[in-house]
Amino acid sequence: MAFQRRRHHERMVTAARMSGMTAISAAALFIFMVVAFLTVLAPPLVDHPSFPNQPEHSRRARRSSILLENPMEVKGKVSGGEIFRVPNGGDMQGSDIWESKGSRYFYGCSNASKEFEKADAIIYPDRYLMISTSGGLNQQRTGITDAVVAARILNATLVVPTLDQMSFWKDASNFTEVFDVEWFISSLSKDVKIVKELPSKGGKVIATPYRMRVPRKCTPRCYQNRVFPALLKKHVVQLTKFDYRLSNKLENDLQKLRCRVNYHALRFTDPIRKMGETLIKRMKSKSKHFIALHLRFEPDMLAFSGCYYGGGDKERMELGTIRKRWKNLHESNPDKERRQGRCPLTPEEVGLMLRALGFGNDVHIYVASGEVYGGEETLAPLKALFPNFHSKETLANKEELSPFMPFSSRMAALDYIVCDESDVFVTNNNGNMAKMLAGRRRYFGHKRTIRPNAKKLYSLCQNRTSLTWDVFASKIRTFQKGFMGEPNEIRPGRGEFHENPSTCICETKSEAGSSAQVQQRVELKDGRDNLSKSDALSGYDEQDWGDWDYGETVPVGKALPNRTAVDYDHFLKNEDTDLEEFSD
Ligand SMILES: *[C@@H]1O[C@H](CO)[C@@H](O)[C@H](O)[C@H]1NC(C)=O
Ligand SMILES: *[C@@H]1O[C@H](CO)[C@@H](O)[C@H](O)[C@H]1NC(C)=O
Ligand SMILES: *[C@@H]1O[C@H](CO)[C@@H](O)[C@H](O)[C@H]1NC(C)=O
Ligand SMILES: *[C@@H]1O[C@H](CO)[C@@H](O)[C@H](O)[C@H]1NC(C)=O
Ligand SMILES: *[C@@H]1O[C@H](CO)[C@@H](O)[C@H](O)[C@H]1NC(C)=O
Ligand SMILES: *[C@@H]1O[C@H](CO)[C@@H](O)[C@H](O)[C@H]1NC(C)=O
Numbered sequence: 146m147a148f149q150r151r152r153h154h155e156r157m158v159t160a161a162r163m164s165g166m167t168a169i170s171a172a173a174l175f176i177f178m179v180v181a182f183l184t185v186l187a188p189p190l191v192d193h194p195s196f197p198n199q200p201e202h203s204r205r206a207r208r209s210s211i212l213l214e215n216p217m218e219v220k221g222k223v224s225g226g227e228i229f230r231v232p233n234g235g236d237m238q239g240s241d242i243w244e245s246k247g248s249r250y251f252y253g254c255s256n257a258s259k260e261f262e263k264a265d266a267i268i269y270p271d272r273y274l275m276i277s278t279s280g281g282l283n284q285q286r287t288g289i290t291d292a293v294v295a296a297r298i299l300n301a302t303l304v305v306p307t308l309d310q311m312s313f314w315k316d317a318s319n320f321t322e323v324f325d326v327e328w329f330i331s332s333l334s335k336d337v338k339i340v341k342e343l344p345s346k347g348g349k350v351i352a353t354p355y356r357m358r359v360p361r362k363c364t365p366r367c368y369q370n371r372v373f374p375a376l377l378k379k380h381v382v383q384l385t386k387f388d389y390r391l392s393n394k395l396e397n398d399l400q401k402l403r404c405r406v407n408y409h410a411l412r413f414t415d416p417i418r419k420m421g422e423t424l425i426k427r428m429k430s431k432s433k434h435f436i437a438l439h440l441r442f443e444p445d446m447l448a449f450s451g452c453y454y455g456g457g458d459k460e461r462m463e464l465g466t467i468r469k470r471w472k473n474l475h476e477s478n479p480d481k482e483r484r485q486g487r488c489p490l491t492p493e494e495v496g497l498m499l500r501a502l503g504f505g506n507d508v509h510i511y512v513a514s515g516e517v518y519g520g521e522e523t524l525a526p527l528k529a530l531f532p533n534f535h536s537k538e539t540l541a542n543k544e545e546l547s548p549f550m551p552f553s554s555r556m557a558a559l560d561y562i563v564c565d566e567s568d569v570f571v572t573n574n575n576g577n578m579a580k581m582l583a584g585r586r587r588y589f590g591h592k593r594t595i596r597p598n599a600k601k602l603y604s605l606c607q608n609r610t611s612l613t614w615d616v617f618a619s620k621i622r623t624f625q626k627g628f629m630g631e632p633n634e635i636r637p638g639r640g641e642f643h644e645n646p647s648t649c650i651c652e653t654k655s656e657a658g659s660s661a662q663v664q665q666r667v668e669l670k671d672g673r674d675n676l677s678k679s680d681a682l683s684g685y686d687e688q689d690w691g692d693w694d695y696g697e698t699v700p701v702g703k704a705l706p707n708r709t710a711v712d713y714d715h716f717l718k719n720e721d722t723d724l725e726e727f728s729d
Contacts, residue, residue, distance in 0.1 A: 229609060229610070229612065229613060229614050229617065230614055231497070231500050231506075231530065231614055232614065233505065233506050234505045234506070234507075235500075235503050235504050235505025235506075235507070235508065242502065242503050242504065242569075242593075243434050243568045243569060243593060244568070244592070244593055245591050245593055245629070245630060245631045245632065247591070247631055247632045247633075248590050248591035248592070248631075248632055249590075249653075250632070250652055250653050251590065251591055251632050251650055251651065251652055251653070252590060252650070252651055252653070253404065253408065253588040253589055253590070253649055253650060253651075254401075254649055254650065254651035255401045255402075255404035255405045255408065255409070255588075255649045256401065257335075257336070257398055257401060257402070257405075258397070258398055258401075260398070261336075261398045261402075263335050264297075264334065264335055264336055264337050264338050265338075267297075267300045268300055268301070268302055268337075268338045269300050269301065270302075271351075271380050272299060272300060272301035272302065272376050272377075272380060273301060273302050273303075273304055273340075273343060273351075273352075273354075273380060273381040273382070274292070274295060274296045274299060274301040274302070274303050274304065274372075274376070274382055274383075274384070275303075275304045275306075275307070275343070275354050275381065275382070275383040275384070276288065276289075276292040276295070276303075276306045276307070276383065276384045276385075276387040277306065277307040277308075277309065277383065277384075277385050277386070277387060278292075278306055278307065278308055278309050278387050278388060279309045279385075279386040279387060279388045280309060280388050280577070281553070281554070281557065281577060281578075282323075282553075282554045282557040282558060282561070282578075283557075283561070283576075283577035283578045283580075283581040284388045284389075284577045285306075285308055285309055285388065285554075286407065286411065286577075286581060287388055287389060287577070287581070287641075287643050288306065288387040288388040288389075288390070289306050289324075289406070289411060290403055290406045290407040290411065290643070291387070291388075291389075291390060291391035291403070292306050292384075292387060293333060293336070293337050293339075293402065293403075293406045293410075294391055294395070294399050294402055294403055294406070295368060295372075295384070295390070295391060296337050296339075297336060297337050297399065297402060298365045298368050298369070298399070299368060299369075299372060299373060299376055301376060301382075302337075302338040302339070302340055303337055303338070303339045303340075304339075304340055304341070304342060304343055305320050305321075305326060305329070305330070305339060305340070305341050305342070306320060306387070307319070307320070308320055308323065308554070316552050316553045316554040316555075317552070318552050318554050318555065321414075322414065322552075322555075323413065323414065323417070323554050323555060323558065324411055324412065324413060324414065325412050325413065325414050325415070326341065328410065328412060329410050329411060329412075332405075332409060332410040333405070333406065333410045336402055336405065337402075343381060350381075351380065351381065352379060352380045352381045353379075353381070354379075354381045354382065354383035355375050355378075355379035355381065355382050355383065356382075356383045356385055357371075357372070357375060357382060357383070357384060357385070358384060358385050358386055358390075359371055359372060359384055359390050360390070361389050361390060362389065362390070362391070362392050362393065363390050363391060363392060364392040364394075365392070365395065365396075365399070367392075372384070389641075393638070393641060393642045394638065395642075397648050400642065400646070400648035400649065401648060401649055403642065403643075403646070403649075404588060404646050404648075404649035407584075407585070407643065407646075408585060408588050408589070408649075413558050413561075413562070416548060417549070417555055417558045417559065417562070418562065420541070420545065420546075420548075420549065420559055421558070421559050421561075421562030421563060421566075422562070423541065423545070424511075424537055424540050424541060424559060424562070424563050425562070425563055425566045427540045427541075428509065428511055428535065428540065428563065428567075431509050431533070431535075432507075432508070432509045432533075434508070434509075434568040434569070435508070435509045435510065435511055435567055435568060435569075436499065436504065436508060436509070436510045436511070436531075436567060436568065436569045436570075436571060437510075437511045437512075437513065437563055437564040437566075437567030437569070437570050437571070438495060438510055438511070438512045438513065438514075438570075438571050438572070438573070439513045439514070439560070439564055439570070439571075439572045439573070439574070439578055439579060439582070440492060440495070440512055440513065440514035440517065440572075440573055440574075441489050441514070441515070441572075441573060441574040441576060442489055442491070442492060442514065442517045442518050442523065442573070443515050443516050443517070443518065444463065444464065444467055444516065444518040445467055446489070447464055447488075447489075447518055448464040448465075448467035448468040449467075449468065450482060450487065450488060450489075451468070451478070451479055451482050452479055452482050452483060452487070452488035452489070453479030453480070453482075453483070454488075454491060456519075464518075483603050484600070484603060484604070485600060486598070486599030486600030486601075486602075486603060487599070488599070488603070489573045489574040489599075490573040490574075490597050490599060490602060490603075491523065491573075492517065492523055492524050492526065492527035492573070493523075493526035493527055493530075494573070494597075494602060494603075494606055495527065495571065495573045495597065496526060496527040496529075496530035496531060497530065497606070497617075497621075498571075498595075498597060498602060498621055498625070499530070499531070499571065499595075500530055500618075501617065501618035501621035501622060502595070502621065502622060502625060504531075504569075506530060506531060506532060507533065508531060508533065509531075509533040509535060510531045510533060510534055510535065511535045511536065511540075511563055511564070511567065512527075512534060512535065512536050513536070513537075513560035513563070513564055514536070537556070537559055537560065537563070557578070560578075561578065561581075561582065564578075564582055565582055565585060565586070567592075568592070568593060569593045569594075569595060570582055570583075570586060570592070570593070570594045570595070570630075571594075571595040571596075571597075572595075572596060572597070573597060575596070579596070580640075580641055580643060580644035581643055581644070582594070583596065583630070583644050583645075584641075584642075584643045584644045584645060584646050586630065587630070587632075587645065587646065587650060588646055588649055588650060591630060591631065591632050592630070593629065593630050594629075594630030595625070595628065595629055595630060596628045596630075597625075597628065598624045598625055598627075598628045601624035602621065602624060605617065605620055605621065605624065632650075635647075
């Protein structure tokens with residue numbers, strides 16, 4: 146593994162260096178990619194494009210690797226003499242592939258109602274709430290958002306949250322190094338009083354924090370029953386491992402407060418935002434639209450989730466070895482996991498899905514990913530499908546990235562910014578970042594967000610060898626209905642609030658709109674009234690979303706620390722397992 150990781154790292158460094166090449170050699174590379182691409186697509190689809198630095202024998206030596214038993218690689222089983230061949234161009238005639246037509250009738254609305262009292266009126270002077278978050282950047286983001294609401298529920302002053310520096314990703318950054326703390330405090334001043342640290346009297350803090358933990362999805366009543374008595378007695382309460390500790394359902398004003406925190410008050414520091422904007426500018430200079438893909442395919446994640454991708458004994462052994470790091474993991478049933486849509490799609494499957502949805506091979510794609518199991522070899526089919534393949538390492542040089550490089554949260558923040566600004570955001574997983582960005586993009590006007598219907602796509606990819614491209618693509622389009630980020634795709638109240646902030650999404654009430662507008666609104670209304678009958682919606686509801694909450698992207702090549710099962714809390718199917726209780 147160590148060898149593979151190092152090799153992968155070297156490649157990424159090479160890739161980064163290549164971004165600095167002259168235009169001429171870049172053009173040469175482009176031609177090479179096109180040729181490689183055409184070679185790959187020559188019927189029947191047989192092999193990966195060969196990379197110049199990968200000798201023939203090494204490719205053969207890796208015969209048992211993850212991809213070679215993948216259906217895309219299987220030769221000559223196509224029935225009826227037709228061939229599974231991905232056409233070059235896109236299929237976007239008259240379609241609204243880059244944005245949802247219905248989206249313009251919706252907007253984010255998170256202002257407080259008149260009844261919502263100002264912070265000054267409800268805060269008690271001797272109540273302080275401290276929280277320490279848990280997990281990667283986006284898991285911490287839910288914690289910070291919910292902490293503000295918890296302070297409001299308790300009429301307490303919030304101390305700026307402490308970030309998790311011990312988690313899986315071991316990032317020593319504190320709050321002020323990741324988020325704009327002055328903006329955070331000032332923009333929420335009407336809602337909740339926030340201070341940078343506990344006040345002190347004569348050089349001593351007013352009280353020692355009383356540490357406790359609330360259950361997951363704790364309701365306001367639960368806060369009042371469990372935390373409030375401690376707060377009265379001790380004046381300072383610190384809630385630990387604070388993530389997903391607040392109920393999904395809350396009264397409207399509290400939900401809207403959640404949105405004000407998450408979508409307005411919580412922004413990254415200036416250096417992070419500036420670098421993020423630079424990356425976006427570079428993507429936009431390449432083409433009018435771009436796709437951002439958040440790809441999770443780390444060996445650890447695959448091992449932990451017990452997934453198997455057809456790489457034979459080699460893969461079983463590698464992932465099995467990693468899997469042994471965790472005690473108490475039940476025997477996995479990889480086939481079942483994938484059948485049930487609990488495994489991330491492979492890079493190749495994501496690429497095929499996007500091409501089937503109508504994105505052509507000329508589309509530019511930004512890929513946010515950590516270490517990919519199998520490295521370049523696993524990525525090759527995706528790069529063949531989308532030769533205009535970018536990442537922060539190819540868009541920016543080492544010097545530009547160096548202030549962020551050692552900090553996984555800051556690197557993840559850059560990806561967050563670019564993914565957020567993309568025209569189309571797509572994931573191969575359902576982790577925290579995927580959920581968080583899906584919710585955010587709904588709030589800011591239903592920007593196109595594609596979530597793979599993993600269960601259906603897996604089965605379809607299994608059958609790929611007996612299908613023509615046209616049939617395959619048409620099935621993908623059918624299966625993806627309801628997973629494209631259209632308005633009203635998920636029923637209000639379904640899923641995590643941060644993923645589906647329905648209370649904060651309003652529909653325009655234009656009375657005398659054009660006829661098209663009226664018709665659109667009627668359609669939407671029908672859709673809503675007939676929710677349970679709609680295929681698209683029931684597709685979403687039926688989906689047995691696995692919990693892929695595991696962390697965020699990590700800089701490629703960074704040595705990963707040892708883990709404990711605790712880091713994978715959210716991975717477990719049952720959120721309220723005892724595991725959490727013995728985790729610290
Ligand atoms: C929300 O409040 C802001 C600032 O007070 C105001 O500019 C905006 O128009 C309000 N939005 C709505 C929908 O009322
Ligand atoms: C917080 O303040 C409001 C308004 O004064 C009050 O209704 C509520 O009971 C208070 N809650 C707690 C936990 O003190
Ligand atoms: C955060 O880290 C910076 C740099 O290490 C340090 O200057 C600052 O005091 C820290 N802030 C807090 C609140 O710990
Ligand atoms: C794949 O093939 C199997 C067996 O022929 C069939 O039961 C299943 O429905 C097919 N899946 C899809 C998504 O077409
Ligand atoms: C719901 O769907 C049925 C048929 O599927 C249709 O007859 C009915 O009018 C729809 N309901 C509404 C409120 O549009
Ligand atoms: C990680 O685990 C290995 C083997 O169990 C051990 O040798 C190594 O010291 C550990 N590293 C850390 C940082 O704990």
